[in-house]
Amino acid sequence: MTTPEPARPITPRDGSPTPTPGSAPLRVAVLGRGSIGSVLIDRLAAGAVEGAVLSAVIGRPGQAAGNTVPTGPGTPARVAVPIVEPADGIAAADVVVECASVAAARELGPDVIAAGRTLLLASIGALNDADAARRLTAGPGRLVLTTGAIGGLDVLAAHRQAGGLREVTITSTKKATSLVQPWMDADRRAALEQATAPVTAFEGTAAEVIDLFPRSANVAVAVGLVVGDPQAVTVRMVADPDATRTTHRISAISDAGAFCCTAENEPSPDNPASSALVPYAMLAALASLARPSGRFA
Ligand SMILES: NC(=O)c1ccc[n+]([C@@H]2O[C@H](COP(=O)([O-])OP(=O)(O)OC[C@H]3O[C@@H](n4cnc5c(N)ncnc54)[C@H](O)[C@@H]3O)[C@@H](O)[C@H]2O)c1
Numbered sequence: 681m682t683t684p685e686p687a688r689p690i691t692p693r694d695g696s697p698t699p700t701p702g703s704a705p706l707r708v709a710v711l712g713r714g715s716i717g718s719v720l721i722d723r724l725a726a727g728a729v730e731g732a733v734l735s736a737v738i739g740r741p742g743q744a745a746g747n748t749v750p751t752g753p754g755t756p757a758r759v760a761v762p763i764v765e766p767a768d769g770i771a772a773a774d775v776v777v778e779c780a781s782v783a784a785a786r787e788l789g790p791d792v793i794a795a796g797r798t799l800l801l802a803s804i805g806a807l808n809d810a811d812a813a814r815r816l817t818a819g820p821g822r823l824v825l826t827t828g829a830i831g832g833l834d835v836l837a838a839h840r841q842a843g844g845l846r847e848v849t850i851t852s853t854k855k856a857t858s859l860v861q862p863w864m865d866a867d868r869r870a871a872l873e874q875a876t877a878p879v880t881a882f883e884g885t886a887a888e889v890i891d892l893f894p895r896s897a898n899v900a901v902a903v904g905l906v907v908g909d910p911q912a913v914t915v916r917m918v919a920d921p922d923a924t925r926t927t928h929r930i931s932a933i934s935d936a937g938a939f940c941c942t943a944e945n946e947p948s949p950d951n952p953a954s955s956a957l958v959p960y961a962m963l964a965a966l967a968s969l970a971r972p973s974g975r976f977a
Contacts, residue, residue: 705733706970709773711766711788712780713749715951716802719959720777721749726759729761731970736762738769738776738788772793775969777962782806782894789823797821802828802958804898805890807905815962824969827961829955830899830928832941836906846948849914850886850903852896853927855876856919858953861893872919882917886910893917895953899928907932926955958960 697812708724710717724734737749748760770776775798778785785806792799793816804825807813816823827833830850839845856872859881861900864872872881882889886904889897896917904910926947931940945955 704734706774708732709736709769709776711738711778715948715954716779716959729966732966734762735772736769739763786812793821800824805901808890828958830943833906839934842934844935848932851916851929853918853920853921859919878918878920881919886913889915
């Protein structure tokens with residue numbers, strides 16, 4: 681196992697020290713090599729984020745075996761990213777980007793935080809478990825949440841500050857095949873798969889939805905975190921036979937006014953349950969961590 685180097689301080693949003701031009705690049709390790717991770721790996725290897733370098737891909741424990749990841753077109757031929765054991769990947773990184781699963785985030789995320797690294801999380805549903813949430817936010821590392829497939833969370837947070845926040849809803853509409861779950865009985869599956877018009881597959885709160893739709897409800901948990909009470913967020917999951925895009929519509933009212941934000945996302949070509957936008961939201965978050973102050977993008 682590699683001896684851990686101390687993580688570089690990378691807390692530009694919390695105050696000093698702030699990355700300055702010419703400072704060493706952020707070392708980024710990617711956990712999860714699916715629809716999100718493969719785009720992240722290729723884009724990072726191609727130098728898409730100024731001030732950040734891909735240091736490793738974290739494999740499943742016992743499966744790293746010294747392999748490397750072939751990166752895609754547009755990346756320099758010399759790039760050969762090592763696949764490493766979780767502990768080695770954490771030791772060699774300033775930021776670990778989790779894009780694996782809620783289970784992996786709960787299992788490995790606390791080690792990243794305990795090692796003083798920054799964890800950029802896609803599987804935000806991991807925070808719906810109280811013990812995992814406590815360990816993921818215990819420090820000394822910092823937990824950063826991606827905006828993922830949605831937007832407007834900054835405005836929603838402002839409405840929370842304004843007071844009187846109410847009627848917070850998120851309606852996610854997808855193709856039925858992305859909402860069918862292993863726990864559904866045959867009748868319920870058929871109702872979704874054979875629907876000729878939109879069907880509500882779930883209506884409840886952000887506290888309940890992640891266990892039922894673990895791959896589709898990270899956005900609902902994110903809205904619950906912004907609101908500060910997942911029970912106060914009404915979540916609808918709609919299966920639409922005619923949907924070509926995945927749509928997330930967030931709405932709320934506060935003493936400062938009304939808010940509505942709709943994201944219409946192309947599905948990932950590799951995983952129809954995942955939005956193609958997500959890896960780019962994570963790259964934007966990395967750019968934010970890596971850049972000097974005073975810029976949006
Ligand atoms: N926050 C959001 O808006 C948002 C949006 C889409 C997806 N997500 C979440 O992001 C995560 C990744 O999504 P995806 O579409 O890339 O999924 P995916 O299924 O395409 O890829 C996940 C990859 O992670 C790997 N993996 C799982 N556990 C691992 C472990 N312990 N160690 C190493 N690798 C592991 C899998 O083998 C797979 O290759 C999922 O949890 C998904 O729910 C979040």
